[in-house]
Amino acid sequence: MSNNDPIVAPVESAAADEDIIIIRDLNKWFGQFHVLKSLNLNVKKGERIVICGPSGSGKSTFIRCINHLEVHQRGEIIVDGVLLNEDLKNIEAIRREVGMVFQHFNLFPHLSVLENCLLAPIWVRKTPRQEAIEIAMEYLERVKIPEQAHKYPGQLSGGQQQRVAIARSLCMKPKIMLFDEPTSALDPEMIKEVLDVMIELAGSGMTMLCVTHEMGFAKTVADRVIFMDGGECVEEGPPQSFFNNPQQPRTREFLDQILQH
Amino acid sequence: MAVHQPLPDLPPPPSERGVWGWFRQNLFSTWYNSIASLVVGYLLVIWLGPIINWAFISAVWTGEGSDDCQPGAACWIFIQQRLGFFLYGFYPDELRWRPNLIFVLFLITVVPQFFPRAPGRKWLALFGITGLPVLAFIFINGGYFGMESVATSRWGGLMLTLILAYVGIIAALPIGVLLALGRRSEMPVIRGICVTFIEFWRAVPLITILFMASVMLPLFLPDGVTFDKLLRALIGITLFQSAYMAEVVRGGLQAIPKGQYEAAQALGLGYWRSMRLVILPQALKIVIPGIANTVISLFKDTTLVLIIGLFDLLGAVRSTLSDPAWRSVAAEGYVFVALCFWIFCFGMSRYSQNLEKKLDTGHKT
Numbered sequence: 001m002s003n004n005d006p007i008v009a010p011v012e013s014a015a016a017d018e019d020i021i022i023i024r025d026l027n028k029w030f031g032q033f034h035v036l037k038s039l040n041l042n043v044k045k046g047e048r049i050v051i052c053g054p055s056g057s058g059k060s061t062f063i064r065c066i067n068h069l070e071v072h073q074r075g076e077i078i079v080d081g082v083l084l085n086e087d088l089k090n091i092e093a094i095r096r097e098v099g100m101v102f103q104h105f106n107l108f109p110h111l112s113v114l115e116n117c118l119l120a121p122i123w124v125r126k127t128p129r130q131e132a133i134e135i136a137m138e139y140l141e142r143v144k145i146p147e148q149a150h151k152y153p154g155q156l157s158g159g160q161q162q163r164v165a166i167a168r169s170l171c172m173k174p175k176i177m178l179f180d181e182p183t184s185a186l187d188p189e190m191i192k193e194v195l196d197v198m199i200e201l202a203g204s205g206m207t208m209l210c211v212t213h214e215m216g217f218a219k220t221v222a223d224r225v226i227f228m229d230g231g232e233c234v235e236e237g238p239p240q241s242f243f244n245n246p247q248q249p250r251t252r253e254f255l256d257q258i259l260q261h
Numbered sequence: 262m263a264v265h266q267p268l269p270d271l272p273p274p275p276s277e278r279g280v281w282g283w284f285r286q287n288l289f290s291t292w293y294n295s296i297a298s299l300v301v302g303y304l305l306v307i308w309l310g311p312i313i314n315w316a317f318i319s320a321v322w323t324g325e326g327s328d329d330c331q332p333g334a335a336c337w338i339f340i341q342q343r344l345g346f347f348l349y350g351f352y353p354d355e356l357r358w359r360p361n362l363i364f365v366l367f368l369i370t371v372v373p374q375f376f377p378r379a380p381g382r383k384w385l386a387l388f389g390i391t392g393l394p395v396l397a398f399i400f401i402n403g404g405y406f407g408m409e410s411v412a413t414s415r416w417g418g419l420m421l422t423l424i425l426a427y428v429g430i431i432a433a434l435p436i437g438v439l440l441a442l443g444r445r446s447e448m449p450v451i452r453g454i455c456v457t458f459i460e461f462w463r464a465v466p467l468i469t470i471l472f473m474a475s476v477m478l479p480l481f482l483p484d485g486v487t488f489d490k491l492l493r494a495l496i497g498i499t500l501f502q503s504a505y506m507a508e509v510v511r512g513g514l515q516a517i518p519k520g521q522y523e524a525a526q527a528l529g530l531g532y533w534r535s536m537r538l539v540i541l542p543q544a545l546k547i548v549i550p551g552i553a554n555t556v557i558s559l560f561k562d563t564t565l566v567l568i569i570g571l572f573d574l575l576g577a578v579r580s581t582l583s584d585p586a587w588r589s590v591a592a593e594g595y596v597f598v599a600l601c602f603w604i605f606c607f608g609m610s611r612y613s614q615n616l617e618k619k620l621d622t623g624h625k626t
């Protein structure tokens with residue numbers, strides 16, 4: 001590791017230049033269990049992608065591969081021109097540019113809301129503290145909870161915690177945001193406040209990959225919807241055709257089930 | 262997950278206030294409570310009475326020597342006359358200002374830790390774990406800046422007890438943390454080394470370790486190479502206690518949900534920063550009672566150095582008791598030792614409780 005710069009993947013064509021995420025032939029096994037089966041995906045800058053599918057289909061595993069929370073065994077992932085391999089420099093370079101929001105918020109309970117938002121900018125980006133505070137307050141305002149900045153996560157409601165988690169990621173000024181079922185641990189009355197923040201974020205041009213079962217959200221903001229089942233990408237397309245005219249029987253079955261109620 | 266804001270307690274109704282109110286409410290609220298209170302009170306009087314009489318009322322506080330002692334009464338002359346030896350061992354009289362100076366610095370760093378609002382508390386703590394041990398070595402050992410050096414064989418008493426405990430504590434905690442992290446490492450070699458280390462030291466009694474350090478280690482060293490006995494004891498105690506500390510810390514690490522580490526990773530914090538900024542602050546907080554327990558037992562275990570010929574507080578008192586002039590004052594000696602240990606151990610216990618309260622951010626949901 002003589003050189004500090006991340007290894008930059010060779011750019012093959014002008015079209016690839018625009019793709020901020022390139023995934024080719026991604027395969028992953030948990031022991032004998034083949035979780036991800038040869039997935040391919042190109043994501044353009046500013047594109048918003050919703051991933052859905054039945055429980056256990058590998059959605060979480062898939063997006064967690066993108067920031068190396070899960071290790072893939074075969075295939076290639078290139079994020080913002082950086083090849084994701086075992087090289088720590090590359091992994092860290094990618095994680096700096098990729099924010100992630102978890103189902104269970106995962107805020108740091110020993111730090112106040114503001115400190116949660118300061119931690120990574122100060123220690124990873126080396127932003128001066130005063131500047132980091134300004135950025136953090138700006139994002140806390142954007143998620144509409146600046147007045148909670150000095151509280152601890154344990155004193156907030158679920159919806160507020162999830163909005164803090166989004167602000168915490170945004171403070172790193174990421175180029176890509178990953179969401180793993182951000183609303184599924186929330187009480188129904190709190191889902192909307194989180195979705196509103198996500199819709200606003202989508203409007204600002206953020207590249208987003210979102211695992212969710214909120215089909216309303218998918219219809220409003222997604223550029224593309226991907227349906228996964230059994231570790232495969234079964235179908236993908238723009239929301240209009242995906243919801244109104246699904247091609248695959250498995251997609252139809254799934255949509256019937258979740259759109260019933 | 263509702264927002265919870267505890268209100269202050271309301272004042273008690275008037276009849277419940279005051280000493281008499283307290284007695285009525287706590288000791289004589291029912292007839293059987295009253296009987297229990299009276300019986301316990303009676304027992305306290307007949308048991309504690311003689312002890313108080315022995316220790317204070319008829320005790321001999323001043324005098325020339327053992328001839329002034331009275332039978333059936335505590336003879337504190339003994340402590341008073343041998344106090345220098347109990348506190349410093351054979352440390353030369355005219356140089357005792359050096360350990361005294363260090364002890365004053367020690368108090369200056371430690372006492373503010375009990376007061377959350379004390380200014381510069383964190384800097385003092387930092388000084389306490391870095392600068393103080395170095396200064397202590399320079400001043401107590403001597404040999405620098407024209408100070409006469411004092412061989413470690415002359416160190417003793419409470420001073421030695423505090424040195425052993427202090428060095429043991431500030432070295433065992435970080436080593437224990439590293440061992441605990443290593444034991445949970447994904448790298449098999451590191452994990453293997455840490456597991457072996459921990460399981461080895463935990464499975465051997467401290468007495469054996471001290472014997473080995475003082476008797477066996479010299480056998481393996483080349484002729485003419487000596488290795489200070491106190492240093493050997495310190496290394497033995499530190500390694501032994503760090504193995505215990507590692508297991509306490511590991512308990513805390515296991516209690517932290519995986520999501521915390523993942524969130525830190527996803528923010529790009531990397532392994533060491535994730536541990537230092539996110540995982541360890543939470544894990545150590547959970548195991549404060551366990552750490553306090555280990556630290557207190559370490560403090561008391563330092564008395565075992567007696568068996569390798571170091572005169573710590575207990576050793577110093579015991580050795581004085583073999584003096585024919587002071588045959589009959591064993592009880593006084595042990596009471597004094599117990600009191601010294603109690604002050605320090607109780608202090609540590611209180612400190613750990615303070616810390617727990619201070620660090621509580623109300624996230625036990």
Ligand SMILES: Nc1ncnc2c1ncn2[C@@H]1O[C@H](COP(=O)(O)OP(=O)(O)OP(=O)(O)O)[C@@H](O)[C@H]1O
Pocket residue numbers: 030033035053054055056057058059060061062
């Ligand atoms: N660490 C692991 N070890 C072994 N198997 C795992 C592990 N993590 C996930 N799996 C398995 O991999 C499959 C995919 O899991 P994943 O969490 O990606 O599914 P998902 O689509 O996100 O489901 P859900 O909607 O329930 O979140 C599941 O069958 C799961 O049991």
Ligand SMILES: [Mg+2]
Pocket residue numbers: 059060061180181
């Ligand atoms: Mg999932």
